[in-house]
Amino acid sequence: MASTGPTTQRFARTAQAARSERAQKVAKWVFGAMALAMVAPLIGIVTYLLYRAWPSLGWEFLVDLPRKGMREGGIWPAFVGTLYLVTISLAVAAPIGVLAAIYLNEYARDNWFNRLINLAVINLAGVPSIVHALFGLGAFVYAAQFGFSILSASLTLAIMTLPVIIASTREALASVPRAFREACWNVGATRWQTIRAVVLPNSISGILTGIILQVSRAAGETAPIMFTGAVFYKAVQRGDLFPYRLGDQCMALSMHLYTVSTQVPNVKESIPYATAIVLLGSVLLVNATAIAARVFMRRRKRW
Amino acid sequence: MSAVPLTPGGAAAERRPTRSTLSLLGERVIEALIKLSGVSAVIFVVAIFFFIFREAAPVLWSKDFHILEFLFSTEWYPTSVSNVRYGTLALTVGTLSVTAVAIVLAVPFGLGAAIFVSEFCSPKLKETLKIVIELLAAIPSVVWGFVGLTVMSKIIVTLTGTAVGVNLLNGGVILALMSVPIIVSIGEDALRAVPDSYREAAVALGATRWQTVYRVLLPAAKNGLLAAVLLGVGRAVGETMAVLMATGHAVHIPDGLLNSVRTLTANVAAELGEAPAGSSHYRVLFLTGVLLFWITMVVNVAADLVVRGIRRK
Numbered sequence: 001m002a003s004t005g006p007t008t009q010r011f012a013r014t015a016q017a018a019r020s021e022r023a024q025k026v027a028k029w030v031f032g033a034m035a036l037a038m039v040a041p042l043i044g045i046v047t048y049l050l051y052r053a054w055p056s057l058g059w060e061f062l063v064d065l066p067r068k069g070m071r072e073g074g075i076w077p078a079f080v081g082t083l084y085l086v087t088i089s090l091a092v093a094a095p096i097g098v099l100a101a102i103y104l105n106e107y108a109r110d111n112w113f114n115r116l117i118n119l120a121v122i123n124l125a126g127v128p129s130i131v132h133a134l135f136g137l138g139a140f141v142y143a144a145q146f147g148f149s150i151l152s153a154s155l156t157l158a159i160m161t162l163p164v165i166i167a168s169t170r171e172a173l174a175s176v177p178r179a180f181r182e183a184c185w186n187v188g189a190t191r192w193q194t195i196r197a198v199v200l201p202n203s204i205s206g207i208l209t210g211i212i213l214q215v216s217r218a219a220g221e222t223a224p225i226m227f228t229g230a231v232f233y234k235a236v237q238r239g240d241l242f243p244y245r246l247g248d249q250c251m252a253l254s255m256h257l258y259t260v261s262t263q264v265p266n267v268k269e270s271i272p273y274a275t276a277i278v279l280l281g282s283v284l285l286v287n288a289t290a291i292a293a294r295v296f297m298r299r300r301k302r303w
Numbered sequence: 304m305s306a307v308p309l310t311p312g313g314a315a316a317e318r319r320p321t322r323s324t325l326s327l328l329g330e331r332v333i334e335a336l337i338k339l340s341g342v343s344a345v346i347f348v349v350a351i352f353f354f355i356f357r358e359a360a361p362v363l364w365s366k367d368f369h370i371l372e373f374l375f376s377t378e379w380y381p382t383s384v385s386n387v388r389y390g391t392l393a394l395t396v397g398t399l400s401v402t403a404v405a406i407v408l409a410v411p412f413g414l415g416a417a418i419f420v421s422e423f424c425s426p427k428l429k430e431t432l433k434i435v436i437e438l439l440a441a442i443p444s445v446v447w448g449f450v451g452l453t454v455m456s457k458i459i460v461t462l463t464g465t466a467v468g469v470n471l472l473n474g475g476v477i478l479a480l481m482s483v484p485i486i487v488s489i490g491e492d493a494l495r496a497v498p499d500s501y502r503e504a505a506v507a508l509g510a511t512r513w514q515t516v517y518r519v520l521l522p523a524a525k526n527g528l529l530a531a532v533l534l535g536v537g538r539a540v541g542e543t544m545a546v547l548m549a550t551g552h553a554v555h556i557p558d559g560l561l562n563s564v565r566t567l568t569a570n571v572a573a574e575l576g577e578a579p580a581g582s583s584h585y586r587v588l589f590l591t592g593v594l595l596f597w598i599t600m601v602v603n604v605a606a607d608l609v610v611r612g613i614r615r616k
Contacts, residue, residue, distance in 0.1 A: 020511050020513075020514060021511060023511070023513050023514075024511035024512055024513040024514070026513075027423075027512070027513035027516070028419075028423050028512070028513070030415065031415045031416065031418050031419035031423055032419055032423065032424070034411070034412045034415030034416045034419060035415070035416040035419040035420060035424075035432060037412055037416075038412065038416050038432075038435070038436070038439065038483055038484075038487065039432070039435050041439075041480055042435060042438060042439050042442075045442075045450055045454070048454060049450075052453075095340075096340045096343055097340075099336055099337045099339075099340035099341070100337075100340040100341050100343055100344060102337050102340075103337045103338055103340060103341025104341060107334075107337065107338070107341065108341065116345060117341060117342065117344055117345055118607075119604065119607060120344040120345040120347070120348045121344045122603050122604075122606075122607055123348050123599075123600055123603050123604070124344055124347055124348055124351075125603075126534075126537050126541065126599045126600070126602070126603035127348075127351060127541070127596060127599060127600075128540070128541025128542070128543060128568055128595050128596075128599055129444070129541065129542075129543050129544075130541075130543040130568045130571045130572050130592070130595070131351065131355065131541070131592045131595050131596050131599075132351070133571075133572075133575075134354075134355050134358070134571065134575075134588070134589055134592040135350070135351040135354050135355055135592075137358075137575075138354035138355055138357060138358040138589070139350065139354040142358075142580070143354060143357075159347050159351075162343075162344070162347070163344075166344070190330065191334075192330045192333060192334055193330075213441075216441055217441075219443070220441075220442075220443025220444070220445065220446070221443065221444075222443070222444065222445040222543075222544045223444075223543040223544055223568075223572055226572065226576075227575050227576065254443055254445045254544075255445075257445050257446070257449055258445050258448070258544065258548070261449050261452055261453075261548070262452070262548060272449065272453075273453075276446050276449050279443060279445070279446060280442060280443070280446050283441055283442070283443055284438055284441060284442075287437065287438055287441045288438070291434055291437060291438075
């Protein structure tokens with residue numbers, strides 16, 4: 001940076017310096033505008049959806065059943081269905097994901113086999129959601145004969161969201177300094193004892209954040225459950241918290257949004273918007289919780 | 304376990320009088336579980352391929368199916384009574400064109416935003432922007448699809464005067480919005496990975512921020528930035544719900560931005576429900592899945608190799 005202060009005499013501001021400063025300013029504004037172009041849609045979309053959804057939003061919309069062929073009423077069966085799918089997929093994916101991350105971070109040496117595992121995790125994250133749907137249909141619905149059910153859909157979701165948990169847990173484990181482990185090994189603890197007594201307690205909050213992110217991902221997915229267990233409509237009791245069994249099909253929020261916005265004609269106008277807001281709101285709320293937890297933890301961290 | 308110093312257990316693993324056999328056994332079991340889970344990702348990837356291929360395979364040998372027609376014909380008439388055709392070229396072109404539109408829009412904005420976040424803004428603004436990026440990445444694809452269907456299609460109809468708002472352009476813009484967060488966060492990682500000494504050296508030579516960015520940082524981080532773009536492409540190719548809802552439903556090769564198209568993914572989502580299990584149509588849809596599996600695998604492995612390239616240096 002040229003030419004400020006009393007030394008201006010000796011370091012005169014040349015034409016070239018002026019040019020490069022101008023370029024610097026332009027660059028800053030252009031990139032700033034690009035960053036802004038990224039923020040604007042988020043705010044714009046949420047505001048617009050909220051505005052259009054307003055007439056329908058409310059407690060009644062959440063706990064009421066869809067009425068008149070889903071043209072009026074609420075979203076209770078879909079909301080509960082999503083809770084079911086998320087909970088069961090979480091119960092499957094969380095232990096496997098956390099253990100896999102422990103293996104990759106604590107046990108695995110750098111050899112071809114573990115590189116293969118890494119590659120598999122990356123691939124699992126990159127496989128399109130519709131391919132997961134095909135897999136769920138072929139493996140769980142037909143081959144394992146679970147049928148079109150909550151179980152098949154949850155298992156499909158679990159495998160799809162596994163990489164989310166693995167990646168964030170690994171990051172949490174890797175942030176525990178190696179010296180902590182060495183200290184523990186040196187008093188004679190085995191690898192597993194070290195993990196249980198030192199590594200996990202020091203990374204548990206990071207692991208939980210990762211699990212929260214899995215919840216948000218699982219809640220939003222549509223394609224993988226569309227052909228494995230989610231249905232357009234399923235009658236349940238109003239406000240019933242446990243209307244489904246494992247072998248039943250269920251409704252789901254994401255699927256419901258797809259249905260009311262594309263498959264059903266003459267839906268009351270604000271209903272798809274309100275469904276979108278409930279889905280988007282839950283997902284963003286869950287993510288915001290994870291972010292807040294992470295910021296809080298980083299402040300508290302002592303190393 | 305080895306007896307090298309600084310690894311756990313030590314040489315005395317055999318004589319450890321203070322631990323019960325139960326706890327020793329417990330440790331064995333949990334370590335076996337850990338190893339099993341570690342391998343699970345490989346098992347799942349192989350299983351995904353196996354089960355999809357298993358459903359698709361019989362059609363490969365059936366007489367009304369030709370692999371060349373599948374790959375290179377634009378005629379997709381899966382439910383026709385007299386003239387069944389399974390040509391996916393129009394769908395592949397649909398996927399490619401939507402991805403291309405998305406990438407053309409997303410790459411400059413994504414990389415620009417990554418540079419701004421990494422190099423030009425204050426720490427506080429950086430924190431905020433990163434949170435926004437994370438929230439943006441969390442928006443479910445069906446919500447994006449809904450936005451395309453309602454908001455974006457209206458905008459496109461108003462701006463261009465076309466009759467139908469769900470088309471190639473709409474899908475491309477929505478996919479761009481979905482890929483930008485990935486490109487930004489991975490691109491930002493890549494820029495952060497450039498050592499600070501590079502920046503210091505550039506500043507010491509009298510370079511401005513911008514000169515530092517395009518003369519020093521971009522060349523140094525080019526692999527990571529390329530990986531960011533590739534992962535953005537991967538996301539765009541594999542996206543299903545958003546393109547299903549936002550691109551319209553015409554199976555043909557588009558000749559303009561305002562044409563409706565259908566992608567490979569959207570095609571499976573749209574037709575799988577109607578194809579009777581075990582029919583040729585059903586199996587061809589699974590074969591499309593196999594194709595998608597390989598496409599995304601190649602893209603992701605390429606991105607990984609590119610990233611690994613930087614680490615090795």
